[in-house]
Amino acid sequence: MTTQIEISASTLDLSACVDWVMAPQSGGIDVFIGAVRDVTKGKAVMRLEFEAYRNMAIKEMEKIANEAAAKWPVQKILIHHRTGVLQIGEIPVIIAVSAAHRDAAFDACRYIIDTLKQTVPIWKKEIFEDGEVWVAAHP
Amino acid sequence: MLAFGIAKDIFGASSIGLQLSNDANVSNLKYLLEQQYPKLKQLRSYMVAVNNEYALDGDTVHERDEIAIIPPVSGG
Numbered sequence: 001m002t003t004q005i006e007i008s009a010s011t012l013d014l015s016a017c018v019d020w021v022m023a024p025q026s027g028g029i030d031v032f033i034g035a036v037r038d039v040t041k042g043k044a045v046m047r048l049e050f051e052a053y054r055n056m057a058i059k060e061m062e063k064i065a066n067e068a069a070a071k072w073p074v075q076k077i078l079i080h081h082r083t084g085v086l087q088i089g090e091i092p093v094i095i096a097v098s099a100a101h102r103d104a105a106f107d108a109c110r111y112i113i114d115t116l117k118q119t120v121p122i123w124k125k126e127i128f129e130d131g132e133v134w135v136a137a138h139p
Numbered sequence: 140m141l142a143f144g145i146a147k148d149i150f151g152a153s154s155i156g157l158q159l160s161n162d163a164n165v166s167n168l169k170y171l172l173e174q175q176y177p178k179l180k181q182l183r184s185y186m187v188a189v190n191n192e193y194a195l196d197g198d199t200v201h202e203r204d205e206i207a208i209i210p211p212v213s214g215g
Contacts, residue, residue, distance in 0.1 A: 034215050050214065053143050053207055056191040057214075081214060093215050113215060121188070121207075122214025123144030134145040135213035139183045 001069040004078045005061045007052050007122075012080050012091045021076040021098040028102035030109040034093035036086050046127045048086045053121040057081070060120045068097070068111050072104035079112065081122060092124075140206035144213075146185065149178045159200065165189070166196040168206070185210045 004020055014033065021029055036048050065077040078096040086092055095112050099105040124135045140157065142150045157171060165187045173179050186209040187194050193209070200206060 051143055052214070053141070053188070053209070056188055056207065059191050117212070117215040119193075119212065120214050121143065121209050121212055123210070124213040125144075134148070134210070136211040137145040137182055137213075 001065075001074060002076050003062065003065045004076075004080075005058055005065065006080045007054055007057055007083060008080065009082070009084045012082055012094050014091065014094060017078050017080060017094045017096045021078050021096040023075055023098055025100060026075050026098035027100050028105040029096065029098045030102070030105035031097075032093075032095040032109050032113045033091055034113075036088050036090050036092060038088045040126055043128055045088065046129060047088070048092065049125040049127065050081075050083045050086065050092055051123045051125075052081065052083050057121050061116065064112050064115045064119070067115070068108040071111065072099065072108045073101075074099045074104050074108045077108070077112065079116070081116075081120075083122075140208060142208045144210045145182065146179070146208040146210045149176050150208075163200055164196065165194045165198050165200060168200055169196070172208070179208075183211045 018031060038045055061079045074097050076098045080094045082092045095109050097105045097109045126133050126135055141154055147153050159168060188207040188209050189200055189204050
């Protein structure tokens, strides 16, 4: 299993991510793309800002990739996450997984994005016309 | 110690100092922080990371450790 994990302040390159996970022995490639949505709970979102605790976030993403590889027979795992200001439609996260067969790729990809959202120290601020809020900060 | 997300807003800085006794643990640190910054108690939860790992309340903190306050994460 090989991994590529990055946190970047510049635009994520989707086709480069897919190219990286493709391999002759891989029969299934699963890609999750997160995108900035223009509305949250009925309220118009202007843009998002992402902040990361970089070293720890990379370490946590490595742990998730290793856990996924222990659970499913996957070949390559790629996790790229953006930081900084993102406009509507931009891509904050790409997860790409290759495996011999599709089940492992689907399951691992789902596990990686779900766990990333729970444990990786990255924070998202939603900016509205009339204010801003750190997502999930308050009950 | 380092602060991120809403913790940075609560502290008014991305890094703050705190005086702790030699054998202080994470729980002691949280107590002192909440005395100084009561708004921390309004958060859904928050964690403390020591040297890039999530720490438990009973873990001891040392002078040269990299300590970070981790409010609820929201990446992805």
